[in-house]
Amino acid sequence: MAKQIEQLDRVIIRFAGDSGDGMQLTGDRFTQETASFGNDLSTLPNFPAEIRAPAGTLPGVSSFQLHFADHDIMTPGDAPDVLVAMNPAALKANLGDLPRGATVIVNTDEFTKRSLAKVGYAVDPLTDGTLDAFKVSAVGLTSMTVAALADSDISKKDAQRAKNMFALGLLSWMYNRPTEGTTSFLKSKFAGKPDILAANLTAFQAGWNFGETTEDFAVSYEIKPARLPAGTYRNITGNLATAYGLIAASQRSGLPLFLGSYPITPASDILHELSRHKRFGVRTFQAEDEIAGVGAALGASFGGSLGVTTTSGPGMVLKQEAVGLAVMTELPLLIIDVQRAGPSTGMPTKTEQTDLLMALYGRNGESPVPVVAPASPADCFDATLEAARLAVEYRTPVVVLSDGYLANGSEPWQLPRVSELPTIDPAFADGPNGPDGEFLPYLRDERTLARPWAVPGTAGLEHRIGGIEKHAESGDISYTPGNHDLMVRTRQAKVDAIARDIPELEVSDPTGDAKVLVLGWGGTYGSITAAVRRVRRAGGRVAQAHLRHLNPFPANLGEVLRSYDRVVVPEINLGQLSLLLRGRFLVDVIGYNKVRGLPFKAEELADVLQEVIDRD
Amino acid sequence: MTENASREGELAGLRLVPKSDTEYRMKDFKSDQEVRWCPGCGDYAILAAFQSFLPQLGVPRENIVMVSGIGCSSRFPYYLSTYGVHSIHGRAPAIATGLATSRPDLSVWVITGDGDGLSIGGNHLIHALRRNVNINVLLFNNRIYGLTKGQYSPTSEAGKITKSSPVGSLDQPFNPVSLALGAEAGFVARTVDSDRKHLTSVLRAAADHPGASFVEIYQNCPIFNDDAFEPLKDPTARDLRLLRMEHGEPLRLGEDRGVVTGEFGGLEVVDVDSVGADRLIRHDAHRQDPGYAFALSRLDHPAFEHVPIGVFRDVRRPTYDGLVNEQISDARAERGDGELAELLASGDTWTVE
Numbered sequence: 024m025a026k027q028i029e030q031l032d033r034v035i036i037r038f039a040g041d042s043g044d045g046m047q048l049t050g051d052r053f054t055q056e057t058a059s060f061g062n063d064l065s066t067l068p069n070f071p072a073e074i075r076a077p078a079g080t081l082p083g084v085s086s087f088q089l090h091f092a093d094h095d096i097m098t099p100g101d102a103p104d105v106l107v108a109m110n111p112a113a114l115k116a117n118l119g120d121l122p123r124g125a126t127v128i129v130n131t132d133e134f135t136k137r138s139l140a141k142v143g144y145a146v147d148p149l150t151d152g153t154l155d156a157f158k159v160s161a162v163g164l165t166s167m168t169v170a171a172l173a174d175s176d177i178s179k180k181d182a183q184r185a186k187n188m189f190a191l192g193l194l195s196w197m198y199n200r201p202t203e204g205t206t207s208f209l210k211s212k213f214a215g216k217p218d219i220l221a222a223n224l225t226a227f228q229a230g231w232n233f234g235e236t237t238e239d240f241a242v243s244y245e246i247k248p249a250r251l252p253a254g255t256y257r258n259i260t261g262n263l264a265t266a267y268g269l270i271a272a273s274q275r276s277g278l279p280l281f282l283g284s285y286p287i288t289p290a291s292d293i294l295h296e297l298s299r300h301k302r303f304g305v306r307t308f309q310a311e312d313e314i315a316g317v318g319a320a321l322g323a324s325f326g327g328s329l330g331v332t333t334t335s336g337p338g339m340v341l342k343q344e345a346v347g348l349a350v351m352t353e354l355p356l357l358i359i360d361v362q363r364a365g366p367s368t369g370m371p372t373k374t375e376q377t378d379l380l381m382a383l384y385g386r387n388g389e390s391p392v393p394v395v396a397p398a399s400p401a402d403c404f405d406a407t408l409e410a411a412r413l414a415v416e417y418r419t420p421v422v423v424l425s426d427g428y429l430a431n432g433s434e435p436w437q438l439p440r441v442s443e444l445p446t447i448d449p450a451f452a453d454g455p456n457g458p459d460g461e462f463l464p465y466l467r468d469e470r471t472l473a474r475p476w477a478v479p480g481t482a483g484l485e486h487r488i489g490g491i492e493k494h495a496e497s498g499d500i501s502y503t504p505g506n507h508d509l510m511v512r513t514r515q516a517k518v519d520a521i522a523r524d525i526p527e528l529e530v531s532d533p534t535g536d537a538k539v540l541v542l543g544w545g546g547t548y549g550s551i552t553a554a555v556r557r558v559r560r561a562g563g564r565v566a567q568a569h570l571r572h573l574n575p576f577p578a579n580l581g582e583v584l585r586s587y588d589r590v591v592v593p594e595i596n597l598g599q600l601s602l603l604l605r606g607r608f609l610v611d612v613i614g615y616n617k618v619r620g621l622p623f624k625a626e627e628l629a630d631v632l633q634e635v636i637d638r639d
Numbered sequence: 640m641t642e643n644a645s646r647e648g649e650l651a652g653l654r655l656v657p658k659s660d661t662e663y664r665m666k667d668f669k670s671d672q673e674v675r676w677c678p679g680c681g682d683y684a685i686l687a688a689f690q691s692f693l694p695q696l697g698v699p700r701e702n703i704v705m706v707s708g709i710g711c712s713s714r715f716p717y718y719l720s721t722y723g724v725h726s727i728h729g730r731a732p733a734i735a736t737g738l739a740t741s742r743p744d745l746s747v748w749v750i751t752g753d754g755d756g757l758s759i760g761g762n763h764l765i766h767a768l769r770r771n772v773n774i775n776v777l778l779f780n781n782r783i784y785g786l787t788k789g790q791y792s793p794t795s796e797a798g799k800i801t802k803s804s805p806v807g808s809l810d811q812p813f814n815p816v817s818l819a820l821g822a823e824a825g826f827v828a829r830t831v832d833s834d835r836k837h838l839t840s841v842l843r844a845a846a847d848h849p850g851a852s853f854v855e856i857y858q859n860c861p862i863f864n865d866d867a868f869e870p871l872k873d874p875t876a877r878d879l880r881l882l883r884m885e886h887g888e889p890l891r892l893g894e895d896r897g898v899v900t901g902e903f904g905g906l907e908v909v910d911v912d913s914v915g916a917d918r919l920i921r922h923d924a925h926r927q928d929p930g931y932a933f934a935l936s937r938l939d940h941p942a943f944e945h946v947p948i949g950v951f952r953d954v955r956r957p958t959y960d961g962l963v964n965e966q967i968s969d970a971r972a973e974r975g976d977g978e979l980a981e982l983l984a985s986g987d988t989w990t991v992e
Binding site for chain 1: 703766969982992
């Protein structure tokens with residue numbers, strides 16, 4: 024009997040299981056299937072910092088949430104419509120996020136007395152009414168996987184491990200996902216292990232077949248492809264987009280890329296990715312520590328490379344000394360800080376926006392650096408390219424503030440045409456610039472205030488630079504009071520002048536009469552935009568703007584702020600941008616701040632906006 | 640060995656650096672900056688020796704880069720007419736690593752001191768040495784903090800009375816040569832500021848070594864640690880204390896004493912007459928096993944009884960920068976230069992009409 028197919032416009036699925044259950048892989052595969060089907064999507068991986076926390080415990084739960092739709096969406100979704108729980112810990116850890124009526128697919132094989140006791144369930148929640156508000160499908164995912172592999176030569180343990188593919192097969196059937204991508208992915212992943220490959224393919228197919236035949240699932244769902252602008256798309260995470268942005272910056276500037284980096288969560292994937300692209304002339308240097316990572320990058324910049332370092336908060340702290348040297352020596356340098364929950368070690372795999380003030384002010388002396396923040400995973404590409412342009416053209420370190428949510432989250436990305444990407448002109452110094460035929464390494468370009476970048480190997484331009492204050496033109500050591508004052512102001516003026524070279528802040532205010540502006544920065548763009556849409560759908564009037572440039576601010580920011588009665592600034596910190604806005608513009612912005620290690624939910628932000636709108 | 644073998648008259652450590660058409664002289668390497676070390680500082684002698692040595696490199700002045708950290712010695716780059724970076728405390732090896740790895744056509748020199756290189760920058764130093772980046776590290780060891788006005792350093796003898804240790808320092812000092820050997824350095828040498836001829840020969844050997852070379856230079860600080868090396872400078876005592884190592888030559892201190900194999904594989908200094916001259920060890924700087932060089936480095940520790948100077952170890956292996964660049968050229972030779980459009984479109988893509 025042909026099963027009924029129901030049309031949906033969007034679905035949020037959360038796969039949850041033990042750290043060793045392969046939930047990230049399962050989620051990633053479902054995402055790729057969904058991307059190639061043409062839905063718009065947004066993902067939120069959420070996993071513990073421990074590699075394998077004790078099995079079956081709450082701290083060991085790893086999850087992957089995917090929101091996909093037949094229209095343009097902004098966030099991974101507030102609350103899952105479907106939870107796949109591979110064990111009692113996964114159920115318990117995620118149950119609180121489920122709305123009434125949500126579908127819960129549980130792996131009953133793991134609901135043993137012992138597993139239940141491990142997470143404090145005295146009574147089996149599958150039988151005691153705990154799940155009455157939900158549509159529960161109790162499925163023996165493990166036992167059915169093992170049964171499907173009964174004829175296989177692999178061990179029982181390996182057979183059990185394939186249960187995530189069974190679950191993926193089942194969900195792929197439920198949502199009519201194309202399966203070719205997963206098949207070819209598995210073939211390539213397990214190319215050297217034919218037994219394991221066969222087991223995974225069989226489990227995947229068995230899951231699909233189970234959905235198709237069992238009475239438990241009467242309906243499957245269809246979510247039509249989204250009507251995205253014409254073009255070629257791929258799904259991309261923020262870290263991958265950042266890595267590609269760096270390679271693009273290298274290609275578009277003609278500067279060889281040098282990455283000095285020390286492994287740190289959640290930034291390491293950028294190092295991993297770049298280390299694979301030697302054909303692009305990329306040099307990756309895994310340093311002995313964070314300090315050496317940035318130091319080597321700066322050394323490479325002095326030699327004419329595009330010097331880059333990647334890190335997260337605990338590493339950013341250590342790099343500040345070298346960033347100060349880059350400020351003083353006025354050399355191009357990119358510092359990618361993938362922010363995570365702090366202070367100190369904090370919560371390595373959880374997201375936060377708490378490094379803004381450190382990026383701006385966390386160095387000794389007056390030490391201005393431009394700061395750029397991407398708004399979405401795919402936007403990491405453009406933001407990184409833009410940061411590289413500023414670094415090279417203005418001879419300055421530039422901080423890119425990504426975050427853990429952007430880094431690991433993903434969304435469809437419309438591939439840019441390479442020929443349309445901006446070009447970056449390194450404009451190396453090639454001859455003397457002084458009135459007497461000498462080389463003055465600090466004589467500046469009148470427009471940008473950038474100093475000449477003279478790389479070793481250029482005859483006649485030999486010069487010495489360093490961290491000591493220097494004369495405004497010759498670059499010689501200078502302790503003269505007036506000269507220091509001039510240099511401090513000049514370094515500041517150079518960064519301030521970038522405001523002329525970046526776009527003005529755009530405000531979305533469809534009705535043109537909103538009294539309330541919501542202003543965000545960085546990775547909260549999706550949540551804020553989704554909240555704004557909710558408010559507007561309900562008839563509320565709210566204007567929205569989002570800052571990509573945190574230093575300098577867009578030239579019209581003050582004017583924009585003063586055009587609204589109230590300005591709401593949501594941040595995943597305790598009000599760092601709010602502090603800057605109040606200090607700079609004397610505007611009493613209303614902060615909305617939460618630091619839970621997770622992105623904002625659209626619904627909570629919508630409530631906040633509505634409340635501020637209703638204050639009249 | 641072929642990769643590192645030098646052609647006639649060419650220094651192997653500079654094989655990727657262009658040759659100079661200019662015949663340089665010492666004055667060509669003096670910058671226009673006023674030298675601002677204290678009168679009598681050992682740094683003057685090192686600077687003069689270095690400036691007169693640089694023409695021997697035979698490479699264009701613009702292809703030489705000096706990188707230093709913080710401290711008295713680290714002002715060195717300002718006084719040379721080459722490219723230079725006077726960086727931050729202890730980080731010069733890291734900065735030089737990035738520069739040398741990305742620019743194999745440069746001759747890169749790191750100038751550091753016992754505080755800069757062994758205290759705040761100890762980590763960078765040991766890692767640069769083990770990686771074998773093609774840099775030359777000159778560590779000026781005056782066994783004191785000079786620029787911060789006289790606190791004990793990581794090479795100060797234990798019990799030293801200084802401003803920060805009024806009743807004697809408690810720290811066991813590093814032996815920089817032992818440390819460098821323990822850090823897998825392929826080239827380790829020691830010389831003295833006041834012996835220009837020896838200093839120059841060691842600098843040349845360092846430049847000839849492809850990869851990281853480490854040179855400890857005993858340097859006198861006349862203000863805060865004057866005469867620290869006097870036992871090695873006094874003409875009468877000098878010859879009895881300095882063990883001048885020459886590859887292939889017997890290890891002798893003056894006429895009467897020499898070095899033989901001792902117990903447990905160590906080395907000891909004996910009267911030549913008591914053992915016979917044939918038992919003296921002939922110095923072999925090319926031994927792969929660093930144990931011999933390490934034993935040499937312990938001969939003087941901690942006093943200045945007998946101090947080996949010269950090249951402890953000169954063993955060649957592929958350089959880090961060479962390997963990094965080889966991986967890149969191999970990848971390009973195998974699969975061609977990267978194409979950005981192809982990269983961006985890698986993985987699963989779909990098209991919206």
